[in-house]
Amino acid sequence: MPRITEQQLSELRALPIEGVAQRLGLGVSRHRSLCPFHDDSHPSLHYSVAKNTYKCFVCDAHGGPIDLVMHHLRKSFVEACQWLADENNIIMQEFIPHDKPSAPKRAFNPEKYIRFFEHPFLCQAARAFLFGERKLNEKVVGWCRLNSYTDRQGTTWLQIDINGNLIGVQSRNLGHCRPSTTAPRFKFPYGHTCHIYNLPVLKLLKEGEPLYITEGASDCWAMLSSGHKAIAIPSATLLNRKDIETIRSTLIDRRSTLHMYPDQDIPGEKLYLQLTRIATDAGLCLVRHSLPPGCKDYSDFYVRHLQPKC
C-alpha cells in the first residue's frame, strides 16, 4: 500500500461529496439520495456542498468523501483512499525516474475508463462549459456520456468517450483552479488512436433523415443539439474501409443523404474536399452548406444563431 501524504489526504477530502456519491452509483438529486446504510425508500441522505459532507437523518450515517467510500464499499481507510485516488486520477505514489529503457508503448486500456462513463459526473466547470458557454442540449450531453474530473494539479478535464464503446478517450482542458499550472488543451491516454466520433448514432438514423459530418466533437454536439444526426471525422485519413462501408450501407438503407458545413478555414476546406472525394468513390454525394459570414464553425453558428433564446 502506498504512503499517503497530508497533501494527498487533503486533496481526497476536498473531492466534491456529490461527485463521489455519483461515482458510487448513489443517484444524487437536489443534494439528496437514497441512504445506502439503511433500508431507505425516500431520499434521506443529505449532502452539504458547503461542508463537503453527507448525513442521514434516519440512521445518522455521516462523514466526508473518504467515509462514504469506506462504508459504502466496506473498505479500509487506506483502500478507500486508493479507490478515490484511482477514480479521480490522483497519483498516490511519487514518480521515481529510472534509467531503464522505456517500456513498450502500452495498449489503450478501456477497462480503466468504463466506470467513469457508467456514472458520468459533470462538475460545475463542465456544466458551465457545456450548458452555459456552448448551450448544448442536456439529452445530447447524456447520450454522449460526457464526464468530468479534476486532476491533482487542479486542472478540470472534460472526458469524452470516443465511440460509445470506449475505443478511445479524449480529455479537454476546462481551465485551472490554481493559476500556476500549465496543461495542454487536450490530452489522450496511452495507446489511444483517433477515431471517428459518435458512429453509434447511425443506428438511430431515420428514413430520409440527413446525416451531417463535422470536424470535431464539439461541433458534433452542437449539430446534435440542433436536432440533426451527426458524426465527427477530424481527419479524412481516419476513415477506414470498414467505416466507409458502414456509413454507405446505412445511408442507402435509410435513403439518407450526407451533409457538411465546412469550417471557415483552410483545414476545414481541405477536409471537405477530401471527404467529397471519398464520398464520390463510395457512390455518395456530400452536400455542402455554408456558414453565415463571421461564424468560424458550426458550434459558433449554433451558439450565436440557432440555440433557443432564453
Ligand SMILES: [Zn+2]
Ligand atoms: Zn440512513
